[in-house]
Amino acid sequence: QFVPVMCKSQILIIIIITLKGRKEAQGVRKRGARAWVQSFEEIPHTGKYGWVNLMKFWRQGYFRQLHKHMEGTFNALGPIYREHVGTQKTVNIILPSDIAELFQSEGRLPQRMTLKPWATHREIRQHSKGIFLKNGEEWRSDRVLLNKEVLMSSAVQRFIPLLDEVARDFCKMLQKKVEREGIGQKGKRSLTVDPSPDLFRFALEAICNVLYGERIGLFSSSPSLESQKFIWAVEQMLATTPPLLYLPHQLLLHIGASLWTQHATAWDNIFSHADARIQKCYRRLSSFQGQGSKAEAAGGQYPGVLGQLMEKGQLSLDLIKANITELMAGGVDTTAVPLQFAFFELGRNPEVQEKVRQQVRTSWALADGDPLVALQGAPLLRGIIKEVLRLYPVGITVNRMPVKDIILQNYRVPAGTTVSVCLYPMGRSSDVFDDPMRFDPGRWSSGKGGQRISGFRSLAFGFGARQCVGRRIAENEMQLLLMHVSDSRHEKVETRRRIISSTVISNSPLQVKGLQSFTLVKVADINMLQ
Numbered sequence: 451q452f453v454p455v456m457c458k459s460q461i462l463i464i465i466i467i468t469l470k471g472r473k474e475a476q477g478v479r480k481r482g483a484r485a486w487v488q489s490f491e492e493i494p495h496t497g498k499y500g501w502v503n504l505m506k507f508w509r510q511g512y513f514r515q516l517h518k519h520m521e522g523t524f525n526a527l528g529p530i531y532r533e534h535v536g537t538q539k540t541v542n543i544i545l546p547s548d549i550a551e552l553f554q555s556e557g558r559l560p561q562r563m564t565l566k567p568w569a570t571h572r573e574i575r576q577h578s579k580g581i582f583l584k585n586g587e588e589w590r591s592d593r594v595l596l597n598k599e600v601l602m603s604s605a606v607q608r609f610i611p612l613l614d615e616v617a618r619d620f621c622k623m624l625q626k627k628v629e630r631e632g633i634g635q636k637g638k639r640s641l642t643v644d645p646s647p648d649l650f651r652f653a654l655e656a657i658c659n660v661l662y663g664e665r666i667g668l669f670s671s672s673p674s675l676e677s678q679k680f681i682w683a684v685e686q687m688l689a690t691t692p693p694l695l696y697l698p699h700q701l702l703l704h705i706g707a708s709l710w711t712q713h714a715t716a717w718d719n720i721f722s723h724a725d726a727r728i729q730k731c732y733r734r735l736s737s738f739q740g741q742g743s744k745a746e747a748a749g750g751q752y753p754g755v756l757g758q759l760m761e762k763g764q765l766s767l768d769l770i771k772a773n774i775t776e777l778m779a780g781g782v783d784t785t786a787v788p789l790q791f792a793f794f795e796l797g798r799n800p801e802v803q804e805k806v807r808q809q810v811r812t813s814w815a816l817a818d819g820d821p822l823v824a825l826q827g828a829p830l831l832r833g834i835i836k837e838v839l840r841l842y843p844v845g846i847t848v849n850r851m852p853v854k855d856i857i858l859q860n861y862r863v864p865a866g867t868t869v870s871v872c873l874y875p876m877g878r879s880s881d882v883f884d885d886p887m888r889f890d891p892g893r894w895s896s897g898k899g900g901q902r903i904s905g906f907r908s909l910a911f912g913f914g915a916r917q918c919v920g921r922r923i924a925e926n927e928m929q930l931l932l933m934h935v936s937d938s939r940h941e942k943v944e945t946r947r948r949i950i951s952s953t954v955i956s957n958s959p960l961q962v963k964g965l966q967s968f969t970l971v972k973v974a975d976i977n978m979l980q
């Protein structure tokens with residue numbers, strides 16, 4: 451009844467006073483929020499009609515630049531917006547206070563938006579689904595078993611030596627390359643290379659060693675074509691996923707559209723590669739049956755995640771296969787690409803590079819050859835990974851479907867809505883990070899110099915019970931590589947240092963040229979450099 455005589459802010463004040471008691475009792479009023487919770491429909495949006503928006507996405511090339519589109523939309527509409535594109539509806543958020551609210555409402559069985567094209571592939575090929583695609587109790591029972599093999603600290607201790615061995619061999623391979631192809635005097639050669647293909651090989655070699663407990667020889671002078679095909683297949687699968695998420699992929703499947711065929715073929719290749727590896731490993735471990743445990747059969751050594759799962763026998767072979775295939779598919783691009791960005795940023799920031807080298811040197815000296823201890827003594831390595839994933843997140847969103855209605859920015863969001871945390875714009879927002887465009891690994895340290903970053907800001911691996919199951923593999927794999935590349939204690943330091951300063955880590959145009967040679971899926975990454 452005050453409307454005719456008062457401005458909007460006065461109206462709000464009056465309402466706060468009159469409704470305070472009632473809304474707080476109902477538990478829907480947030481501190482600092484405007485009094486009256488607004489409806490879902492009132493959330494700012496990018497257009498009502500999903501198909502019209504889809505056309506716009508297509509025309510403007512947003513599928514390749516989703517992160518940029520999100521950043522622009524937050525700038526235009528504020529910290530929350532709705533988006534309806536084709537078959538997808540999401541609410542997008544960016545602020546830690548809203549993210550906290552979302553994750554606190556994820557329930558005991560957190561649920562993400564299902565990647566339907568992936569699920570459909572499993573259904574039409576009659577493959578079992580792994581944890582990525584499952585929900586509910588079914589997800590939980592697999593996940594608990596996998597956590598023991600890849601996420602818990604006892605597992606980390608088992609696989610660290612395998613990752614360490616691959617990281618050391620990678621450095622040796624680079625040294626040989628410099629000696630062979632570099633310019634300058636013997637022993638003081640330097641070489642400028644595009645590190646991308648080598649880093650993809652490194653990531654595949656590392657994940658295979660952890661999963662199967664055996665090396666696949668990708669650093670040899672003639673790496674197998676089969677492995678190269680696997681790398682291409684993962685790239686193809688990732689590149690074809692974003693458009694399929696918004697299109698009626700069942701229809702595309704029905705009419706045999708080439709986008710769907712490319713996607714399904716890529717998955718088929720991933721499955722057949724993983725299948726061949728699994729069969730080979732299975733035969734090797736089975737041939738020792740009756741000679742004690744599989745761990746003993748593997749010469750007393752850790753037999754890899756597959757061997758552990760088979761030995762324990764708590765998951766059916768079908769489910770082991772489904773999950774190992776997902777770990778393979780999730781274990782290559784996810785680490786190879788951030789490593790490239792790590793080198794790129796270290797190249798642009800020589801003072802950071804020097805600090806890291808000093809820290810690694812000191813830590814090695816105290817670690818007595820134990821890679822885990824050495825990593826613990828060099829927190830800047832962890833900071834580099836966090837900083838790289840803040841600026842160049844692998845997955846640009848993490849989403850949840852809350853189990854109850856939640857209030858975000860004073861709007862009511864019904865249970866079951868897909869809410870996406872937009873990592874790329876969040877990582878570059880000055881509302882969330884001080885001086886966000888500065889590459890500063892030290893900002894994550896808790897001690898002197900660190901910014902004491904509070905919660906819900908480091909989310910590149912997701913959150914809680916549903917966070918990335920491969921997180922510890924990825925973090926340790928990337929840190930070990932950076933540690934060995936930075937380590938200047940060994941004999942061939944000179945060469946390695948040159949690799950850092952003049953080759954991989956340099957801000958020369960050649961470095962950027964290397965990045966431009968990425969295939970489709972990486973186009974987004976190049977844009978992230980802008």
Ligand code: HEM
Pocket residue numbers: 562581582583593657776777778780781782784785788839844845847848849909910911912913914915916917918919920921923924
């Ligand atoms: C820098 C590297 C990586 C990043 C940034 C990353 C990021 C993510 C994110 C954001 C999620 C969703 C988490 C959530 O919903 O809360 C996820 C899930 C997952 N990731 Fe990763 N990941 C990485 C490496 C890996 C690796 C190396 C593997 C395999 C060894 C892997 C396997 C998986 C699987 C299987 C899931 C599904 C987990 C579930 O739903 O329970 N990821 N990852």
